[in-house]
Amino acid sequence: MERHDLLYRLYDEFDTEQLREYQQFVDVFPPVDSRVALEHWQNATEELDERKDEIRTAFATGETFAEIAARATRGEAFTALDLHTKYDRAVNVLVLDVDETLRSAGETDNEIPRDTLHLLTEFHEAGVPIVICTGQTLENVKGFMIQGLGSEIVHSGDLSIVYEAGTGVFTPGHGADTKQLLYEDLDDRMRSVFDGVRSRVLPEAPGELRRGCHLQGNEFNVTLKPNFETGSTRAREMIDDALVYLIDLLGDVVASELGVGAADDAASSEDVADGAGSASEQDSLTPASAWARSFYGHADPEIRGVLERAGEFPDAASDELPDAVAETFDRIDVAYYEADAAEIGSLELNKVVGVEAALDVLGVEDPFALVMGDSKSDRRVMEWVDEHDAGIAAAPDHASQETLEHVLERDELVFDRGRSVEMLRTAHALNQLDSVR
Numbered sequence: 515m516e517r518h519d520l521l522y523r524l525y526d527e528f529d530t531e532q533l534r535e536y537q538q539f540v541d542v543f544p545p546v547d548s549r550v551a552l553e554h555w556q557n558a559t560e561e562l563d564e565r566k567d568e569i570r571t572a573f574a575t576g577e578t579f580a581e582i583a584a585r586a587t588r589g590e591a592f593t594a595l596d597l598h599t600k601y602d603r604a605v606n607v608l609v610l611d612v613d614e615t616l617r618s619a620g621e622t623d624n625e626i627p628r629d630t631l632h633l634l635t636e637f638h639e640a641g642v643p644i645v646i647c648t649g650q651t652l653e654n655v656k657g658f659m660i661q662g663l664g665s666e667i668v669h670s671g672d673l674s675i676v677y678e679a680g681t682g683v684f685t686p687g688h689g690a691d692t693k694q695l696l697y698e699d700l701d702d703r704m705r706s707v708f709d710g711v712r713s714r715v716l717p718e719a720p721g722e723l724r725r726g727c728h729l730q731g732n733e734f735n736v737t738l739k740p741n742f743e744t745g746s747t748r749a750r751e752m753i754d755d756a757l758v759y760l761i762d763l764l765g766d767v768v769a770s771e772l773g774v775g776a777a778d779d780a781a782s783s784e785d786v787a788d789g790a791g792s793a794s795e796q797d798s799l800t801p802a803s804a805w806a807r808s809f810y811g812h813a814d815p816e817i818r819g820v821l822e823r824a825g826e827f828p829d830a831a832s833d834e835l836p837d838a839v840a841e842t843f844d845r846i847d848v849a850y851y852e853a854d855a856a857e858i859g860s861l862e863l864n865k866v867v868g869v870e871a872a873l874d875v876l877g878v879e880d881p882f883a884l885v886m887g888d889s890k891s892d893r894r895v896m897e898w899v900d901e902h903d904a905g906i907a908a909a910p911d912h913a914s915q916e917t918l919e920h921v922l923e924r925d926e927l928v929f930d931r932g933r934s935v936e937m938l939r940t941a942h943a944l945n946q947l948d949s950v951r
Contacts, residue, residue, distance in 0.1 A: 606643075650730075672876065679859055746853065883906075886908045
């Protein structure tokens with residue numbers, strides 16, 4: 515009988531919904547010092563085993579179908595079957611963003627849900643390496659992964675953390691390769707630009723911005739975060755202001771490094787930035803700041819939108835931008851995360867570079883990854899696996915427009931906010947089906 519028919523039989527003849535409820539209860543039951551509660555858990559475990567036994571005896575590969583039914587909904591199981599029919603491969607590594615992917619401030623109190631964490635442990639026990647790929651600092655992500663998955667898994671040698679969107683890779687248990695500082699491979703000028711921005715970003719910030727934002731403790735990237743609840747109106751206003759300020763500062767630092775574009779290099783900033791903001795702001799806007807606003811505004815519609823809403827998008831012609839400045843800007847990424855962060859990073863150090871380094875340390879030579887994320891930096895990893903036939907991509911329904919478009923054009927693997935477990939269950943079912951040939 516074909517796998518398609520077997521799945522139909524599984525979900526038509528057995529109460530899989532009740533089975534999944536027992537499985538979830540057993541999986542995520544919290545450790546409590548209560549005899550009554552433990553007896554309840556034991557009873558649920560016995561009922562779960564009995565229901566699984568019914569499936570085990572009804573199918574030639576009953577253990578596999580019992581595992582599928584205990585975790586995946588009908589829709590997730592058939593999606594898994596479609597994926598396996600298309601790719602004929604099991605997922606052999608997970609590449610997972612954290613914020614607004616594994617966890618969501620809007621739906622999960624900004625914690626990774628327990629059912630998600632449990633399924634990650636199931637993948638780990640099955641020998642599937644996990645790459646956590648995030649813009650956060652190493653200490654932050656290492657801390658909550660130990661809290662969520664436990665120190666044994668984090669230090670098992672099968673988990674890697676790509677942090678600060680690819681500036682470093684941390685893979686415990688691999689000797690000299692445990693921590694790789696990828697930013698150390700950049701040239702002196704690029705490192706000097708980032709050092710210059712970091713040293714000036716808070717001391718030179720306007721008072722309101724200095725009070726309303728803080729500098730994330732990155733090793734390399736420069737990230738401004740709001741001192742307000744992520745997603746709130748005040749956070750949005752503060753990050754919009756921070757983005758404009760960070761772009762201006764970057765322009766001035768680059769110009770200083772290259773010896774061009776100083777404030778006195780032109781009679782008036784209006785020569786470069788016609789109509790950029792108020793008259794007082796135009797008077798203070800250096801040519802270098804105007805170049806930066808124009809360059810990054812034309813490169814990213816979201817950034818341009820922020821500049822235009824503030825009335826601060828200059829009409830600088832691209833041919834007014836010195837080649838050396840343009841070449842430097844081309845190597846630097848300015849990222850805007852609405853009501854969350856404004857950041858600069860190196861385009862030579864992105865999540866793709868970090869993931870490649872992580873896979874190398876983990877020994878994944880022929881990856882078929884499940885990539886999950888919501889942002890532009892995650893989309894780059896999705897595009898990389900697509901170009902190399904190295905995996906599938908999934909995103910939450912509130913992901914950036916370009917990320918959603920990429921996912922929808924491929925396999926339409928979109929999940930609800932805060933429900934990353936849905937995609938993990940699909941991947942788990944895919945791997946189970948791979949064993950049924």
